[in-house]
Amino acid sequence: MSLLRINGVSKTFQTAGGPVHAVRDVSLEVAQGECLAVVGESGSGKTTLANMILGILAPSAGEIVFGGTPLTDRRSPAQRRAIQLVQQNPLSALNPKRSVGGSVRLGLDVYGIGTRAERWARVEAALEEVGLPADMRRRGPAALSGGQRQRVGIARALACEPDLVVLDEPTSALDVLVQARVLRLLNDLRRKKGLTYVFITHDLAVVRNVADRVAVFKSGRLEEIGPTERIFSAPEQPYTRALIGAVPVVDDAELKLRNTLAEAP
Amino acid sequence: MSDILDIRDLTLAFKGHRGLTEVLHGISLRIAAGERVALVGESGSGKSVTARIILGLLQETGSARVAGQVAFDGRDIMAMHPRDRAALRGTEMSMIFQDPTSSLNPTFTIGRQFAEVMHRRAPRLSRTACNARATEMLEEVSIPDPARVLDAYPFQLSGGMNQRVMIAMALVNHPKLLLADEPGTALDVSVQAQTLRLMHDLVEDHGTAVLFISHNLGVVREFADRVYVIYRGRIVEEGATDAVFHAPGHAYTRALMDAVPRITGVGLPEVPEVSDAFLAPMVRHGSAS
Amino acid sequence: MIRSLRIIAANPLSLTGLILVLLVVLAAALAPWIAPFPTHNGAIVDFAYANQAPNARNWMGTDLVGRDIFSRILYAYQISLLLGVVVLAIATPIGTVVGLLAGYLGGWAEAVLMRIVDIFLSIPPLVLAIAVMGVLEPTLTNAMIAVTAMWWPWYARLVYSIARSEREEGYVLAAEVIGAPTAHITFREILPNCLPAIITKMTLDMGFVIIIASSLSFLGLGVQPPTPDLGSMVAEGARYLPDSWWLTVFPGLAILLAVFGFNLLGDGLRDVLGVDE
Ligand SMILES: Nc1ncnc2c1ncn2[C@@H]1O[C@H](COP(=O)(O)OP(=O)(O)OP(=O)(O)O)[C@@H](O)[C@H]1O
Ligand SMILES: Nc1ncnc2c1ncn2[C@@H]1O[C@H](COP(=O)(O)OP(=O)(O)OP(=O)(O)O)[C@@H](O)[C@H]1O
Ligand SMILES: [Mg+2]
Ligand SMILES: [Mg+2]
Numbered sequence: 090m091s092l093l094r095i096n097g098v099s100k101t102f103q104t105a106g107g108p109v110h111a112v113r114d115v116s117l118e119v120a121q122g123e124c125l126a127v128v129g130e131s132g133s134g135k136t137t138l139a140n141m142i143l144g145i146l147a148p149s150a151g152e153i154v155f156g157g158t159p160l161t162d163r164r165s166p167a168q169r170r171a172i173q174l175v176q177q178n179p180l181s182a183l184n185p186k187r188s189v190g191g192s193v194r195l196g197l198d199v200y201g202i203g204t205r206a207e208r209w210a211r212v213e214a215a216l217e218e219v220g221l222p223a224d225m226r227r228r229g230p231a232a233l234s235g236g237q238r239q240r241v242g243i244a245r246a247l248a249c250e251p252d253l254v255v256l257d258e259p260t261s262a263l264d265v266l267v268q269a270r271v272l273r274l275l276n277d278l279r280r281k282k283g284l285t286y287v288f289i290t291h292d293l294a295v296v297r298n299v300a301d302r303v304a305v306f307k308s309g310r311l312e313e314i315g316p317t318e319r320i321f322s323a324p325e326q327p328y329t330r331a332l333i334g335a336v337p338v339v340d341d342a343e344l345k346l347r348n349t350l351a352e353a354p
Numbered sequence: 355m356s357d358i359l360d361i362r363d364l365t366l367a368f369k370g371h372r373g374l375t376e377v378l379h380g381i382s383l384r385i386a387a388g389e390r391v392a393l394v395g396e397s398g399s400g401k402s403v404t405a406r407i408i409l410g411l412l413q414e415t416g417s418a419r420v421a422g423q424v425a426f427d428g429r430d431i432m433a434m435h436p437r438d439r440a441a442l443r444g445t446e447m448s449m450i451f452q453d454p455t456s457s458l459n460p461t462f463t464i465g466r467q468f469a470e471v472m473h474r475r476a477p478r479l480s481r482t483a484c485n486a487r488a489t490e491m492l493e494e495v496s497i498p499d500p501a502r503v504l505d506a507y508p509f510q511l512s513g514g515m516n517q518r519v520m521i522a523m524a525l526v527n528h529p530k531l532l533l534a535d536e537p538g539t540a541l542d543v544s545v546q547a548q549t550l551r552l553m554h555d556l557v558e559d560h561g562t563a564v565l566f567i568s569h570n571l572g573v574v575r576e577f578a579d580r581v582y583v584i585y586r587g588r589i590v591e592e593g594a595t596d597a598v599f600h601a602p603g604h605a606y607t608r609a610l611m612d613a614v615p616r617i618t619g620v621g622l623p624e625v626p627e628v629s630d631a632f633l634a635p636m637v638r639h640g641s642a643s
Numbered sequence: 644m645i646r647s648l649r650i651i652a653a654n655p656l657s658l659t660g661l662i663l664v665l666l667v668v669l670a671a672a673l674a675p676w677i678a679p680f681p682t683h684n685g686a687i688v689d690f691a692y693a694n695q696a697p698n699a700r701n702w703m704g705t706d707l708v709g710r711d712i713f714s715r716i717l718y719a720y721q722i723s724l725l726l727g728v729v730v731l732a733i734a735t736p737i738g739t740v741v742g743l744l745a746g747y748l749g750g751w752a753e754a755v756l757m758r759i760v761d762i763f764l765s766i767p768p769l770v771l772a773i774a775v776m777g778v779l780e781p782t783l784t785n786a787m788i789a790v791t792a793m794w795w796p797w798y799a800r801l802v803y804s805i806a807r808s809e810r811e812e813g814y815v816l817a818a819e820v821i822g823a824p825t826a827h828i829t830f831r832e833i834l835p836n837c838l839p840a841i842i843t844k845m846t847l848d849m850g851f852v853i854i855i856a857s858s859l860s861f862l863g864l865g866v867q868p869p870t871p872d873l874g875s876m877v878a879e880g881a882r883y884l885p886d887s888w889w890l891t892v893f894p895g896l897a898i899l900l901a902v903f904g905f906n907l908l909g910d911g912l913r914d915v916l917g918v919d920e
């Protein structure tokens with residue numbers, strides 16, 4: 090059964106320079122427990138779509154159905170709790186004037202998860218789950234590395250016990266080595282907790298290794314959607330092929346795959 | 355030997371509240387004329403500071419302690435008068451930064467900024483000559499309507515366009531060395547790939563040597579002839595791009611290589627935490643370089 | 644705290660500021676004990692010693708009715724500091740709340756609130772204060788009201804500009820996704836990031852409030868005699884320049900000292916708290 094259904098959703102921004110159609114008539118479904126990657130060039134509407142799923146923006150048209158119920162502009166705390174976000178920039182995602190634990194605890198307080206006395210224990214458990222020491226909760230974010238901050242961001246989302254996590258370029262600001270560790274962590278957590286991911290990125294090599302299905306966006310439209318295997322072996326749209334062709338690769342097997350795709354009609 | 359850049363035993367430390375922090379522990383790096391050399395390593399390993407020493411900028415920073423030898427085109431940068439170092443920048447050596455839009459001046463047109471760069475080398479160049487030369491350069495970086503772009507302000511152009519403008523501006527004075535610090539990481543993958551290919555061809559045509567700084571191994575493989583891998587202020591591996599990518603010799607290089615997700619979908623790698631093997635001695639490939 | 648003090652102490656200018664401010668505060672607090680003539684803060688006359696130049700008995704001389712100027716300056720500091728503290732204690736919260744709401748909520752709230760702020764800011768401060776004082780009685784309380792009315796918009800402007808940029812930060816988005824109430828986002832998330840700038844501005848402003856209050860009383864609109872006030876002392880004394888120079892010079896120096904101290908300290912705090920202008 091699909092956990093999330095997006096039904097003919099559009100978003101138009103009214104700006105001084107006229108209307109901007111950021112997302113145009115997009116329909117797709119995300120099944121319980123799957124990882125759907127959303128890829129596309131800059132400005133293709135990925136973040137706008139994410140913000141609509143999260144309830145930060147209201148769609149101009151269409152509806153978003155979650156767990157069988159259409160989501161309205163005014164979401165219940167339970168509906169909010171069920172969908173959480175991990176952001177791109179770990180530097181700005183944590184309040185510099187707040188302890189790490191305070192940031193992670195916010196969701197527990199807002200949703201009333203656990204008793205007051207339990208909450209610090211839950212915060213510590215969430216930190217440990219993402220591979221950070223429990224006593225890090227007392228620290229400020231200033232002294233943490235990019236990778237550690239991103240883990241705190243993940244802990245903050247998971248402490249809310251969500252069903253769906255929207256990851257907006259969760260590793261693109263990180264170094265290769267740190268990225269690899271965070272990606273593994275995200276994969277393990279998904280398996281362990283049966284989470285569903287909407288994984289936004291422009292790195293197709295990452296997509297290939299984490300996603301079950303891929304949705305390709307271009308200028309606000311859904312160009313193509315399908316299982317990861319199929320998208321990488323037989324992309325239907327020239328745009329998808331161009332995206333894959335632009336991926337910088339490191340080994341010869343990858344180079345061969347890229348070249349075969351480039352030569353295909 | 356016609357080395358355009360010859361760095362030997364370069365050390366750098368910063369003076370702070372708690373004494374000296376060593377950042378570079380004696381790195382040596384050479385670039386031959388017209389050669390494309392990459393410097394790869396993780397965040398904080400010392401890539402950008404190396405570039406800033408070559409440009410002669412850190413030598414003038416009060417808190418920096420720089421020692422070692424830096425020879426540019428046979429001249430000793432370290433011993434040079436700050437004024438002479440400044441004269442080299444933008445003429446004999448130029449620089450491209452990560453974020454194209456913010457490194458252009460938002461208040462001047464592209465044409466005016468071009469003229470300023472050209473006047474560094476030829477102060478008497480007339481306006482029409484400047485425009486003609488700028489147009490020529492913009493055409494070289496495949497900008498479709500150079501006349502319009504010359505009259506435009508940076509914010510009126512896309513990130514990709516600005517990046518091309520930066521490349522054109524960096525090459526307009528025929529520098530002998532181009533320093534490119536993570537060019538295009540602020541751009542989209544496809545735009546980035548395009549601009550890098552363009553830059554690759556262009557420096558080849560002009561015979562410009564490049565020091566290409568990046569933490570993205572895939573990009574390095576496509577761009578560079580030779581690679582230096584830097585880890586915590588030490589060069590750990592050096593060699594021709596092919597050699598390093600086909601037979602990485604140092605544990606750190608291997609870890610870096612393994613960490614890159616593959617589009618062939620072989621799964622996510624297990625990445626070791628910092629290991630003692632990363633501090634092993636430097637690995638050098640062949641003598642071809 | 645210890646670390647902050649050390650940073651301030653490391654800079655001779657900030658250290659001077661800190662010492663001056665401490666001196667002024669101590670002078671005000673201990674006035675009844677250290678003033679040579681504690682009774683001279685009121686409507687006392689002592690014509691035997693009227694209009695004396697500085698001497699061993701009256702270090703800064705006496706005024707036209709024979710009151711010790713040094714003692715009156717100490718008491719005047721009490722009034723100045725009280726006025727500064729009260730004005731800032733009212734103006735800062737008002738300005739902060741207005742700025743936070745306008746900066747974070749944006750749209751309609753921003754348009755209305757910032758328009759009001761701009762109207763206040765477009766009136767020259769003294770004119771605004773004089774207008775208020777023209778309607779109200781010239782008393783200490785009303786002087787405070789007048790100065791507060793001209794002061795809060797500056798805080799609104801300051802906090803607004805910070806809140807507006809903080810609104811774009813990821814941590815605000817994170818709190819919004821969680822569905823935290825607006826009060827939490829503004830006061831618990833954004834406000835702590837405005838505090839360093841607010842505290843710095845308050846310190847700098849203590850000096851300016853003292854000047855403005857003195858200017859008001861100089862114009863005869865502030866604190867009324869016989870209460871000692873630095874501004875009125877300068878104003879009265881100015882009529883007897885240059886002969887009875889001590890009537891103006893010492894109160895004038897006292898104003899200078901306080902304003903200088905608060906400004907230097909404020910600049911030092913700016914460095915400690917990492918505020919950039
Ligand atoms: N609040 C807004 N007002 C006006 N236009 C907007 C707004 N937010 C986004 N847009 C526009 O909508 C389009 C889609 O933006 P969006 O941020 O969703 O792209 P994206 O795919 O996430 O890009 P990136 O990869 O750069 O993050 C862009 O053209 C953008 O300029
Ligand atoms: N002006 C400075 N004062 C003190 N330390 C500095 C200064 N500039 C750089 N450093 C330190 O020098 C080290 C190397 O910095 P550098 O900017 O060269 O890293 P990098 O390899 O370019 O990393 P990145 O990929 O993040 O750009 C870092 O630990 C940094 O904190
Ligand atoms: Mg985005
Ligand atoms: Mg750098």
